[in-house]
Amino acid sequence: MNQPLLNHATQTMAAGSKSFATASKLFDASTRRSALMLYAWCRHCDDVIDGQELGFAAPVVSISDAEQRLAKLQSQTRQAYAGAPMDEPAFAAFQEVVLAHDIPQQQAFDHLEGYAMDVRDEAYLNFDDTLRYCYHVAGVVGLMMARVMGVRDEAVLDRACDLGLAFQLTNIARDIVEDAQAGRCYLPADWLAEEGLTPATLADEANRPALARLATRLINAAEPYYDSARAGLPGLPLRCAWAIATARGVYREIGIKVQRAGSDAWQRRQGTSKMEKLGLLISGAGMAVTSRVRSPTPRPAGLWQRPR
Structure with missing residues (x-):
């Protein structure tokens, strides 16, 4: 076992995602190792693009600079799959995971x-566009995490993707103001138009009631995806089902809190x-336990x- 890689991944998870860090402790040792190392790669890629470290202290990054960073990540990813030696810890961890779990x-x-x-x-013109973004940043991570847990059934993988979509919809709701202040908006343009808003006006304090409605x-749109994910628990090993059910509960609770706080939701994270x-x-x-006796649902x- 490469302990330094695991230590790096554990520290990354603890700093970058306290919500998933709690759930990840429920995995068996081997699954936890792979899940942590896959997360470390995702966090590393995110930080490289934004010029951050664990989501903090971002300088202004030009488009051309970001494009170069992205091209480097794509090149390193190809090299990892080709079995080339990886000096960057996040990519060394990633290589171990993707090759071991196919x-x-x-x-x-x-x-x-x-x-x-x-x-x-x-630009995200409609909700399908927003969901497409959610797939790329989180749904496909659900697919990769499920493969780490041994899932190969396409129907169960669909449910893993659905959980990623639900997580990201929750994140977008929680971070509307923070994203707007960074010059980003993932809300559908047609939704904004209905509220008389534009990406440039999202962060204005006077618009908080409209943000609460959005x-x-x-x-609410995330709920059917959370429900679908719950129905996928029988396709996971029991300890994995426990971890995923816990993560589902934590993220869903964050969404409930955003909704309950209304216009004050963005006073604090x-x-x-x-x-x-x-x-x-x-x-x-x-x-997780009751999922063992539940009949599969479409x-x-x-x-x-x-x-696909």
């Missing part, structure tokens, strides 16, 4: 496309306390379908 190269490049959409300052639309996480961990255990019609 993660398709296209999925890695689908994830990099999410960063490319940011670099291009992509956030509620996102959170919404999250869950240690006691709330503990309660969600316990309820996740119950959800994926609801009308949900966004990942590319």
Whole structure:
């Protein structure tokens, strides 16, 4: 075992995603190692594009500079799949995971496309456009994480993708103002027009009631994807089902808090306390156990379908 790689991945997870860090402790040691190292690569790519470190202290990054950074990430990803020696810890970790779990190269490049959409300052004209972004930055991560857990059934992989979509819709709702201040907007343009808003006016304090309505639309839109993800728990090993049920509960609770806070949702970053996480961990255990005896249900019609 390469302990320095695991240490690096663990530190990255602890600093970058406290929500998933809690759930990841429920995995068996081997699955946890791979999940942490895959997360470290995703976090590294995000930071490279934005010129950040674990999501903080971002300087202004020009488009041409970001394009060069993206091209380097794409090149390093190809090299990792080719088995070339990797000096960057995040890519060494990534290489170990994708080769060990046979993660398709296209999925890695689908994830990099999410960063490319940011670099291009992509416009999101309607909700399907927003869901397409959610797929690239989070849905495909759900696919890769599921493969780490041993999933190969396409129907179960659909549910893993749905959970990623739900997570990202929640993130967008939570971070509307923070994203707007960074010059980014993932809300559908037609939704904004209905509220008389533009990306340039999203961060204005006077528009918080309208933002609360938009956030509620996102959170409500995430619910069928959270429901679909829950229905996929029987396709996971029990400990993995517990971890994923817990992560689902934590992220869903963040969305509920954003909705409940209304216009005040962006006064501080919404999250869950240690006691709330503990309660969600316990309820996740119950959800995982009962999933063993639940009959499989078809994926609801009308949900966004990942590319295959």
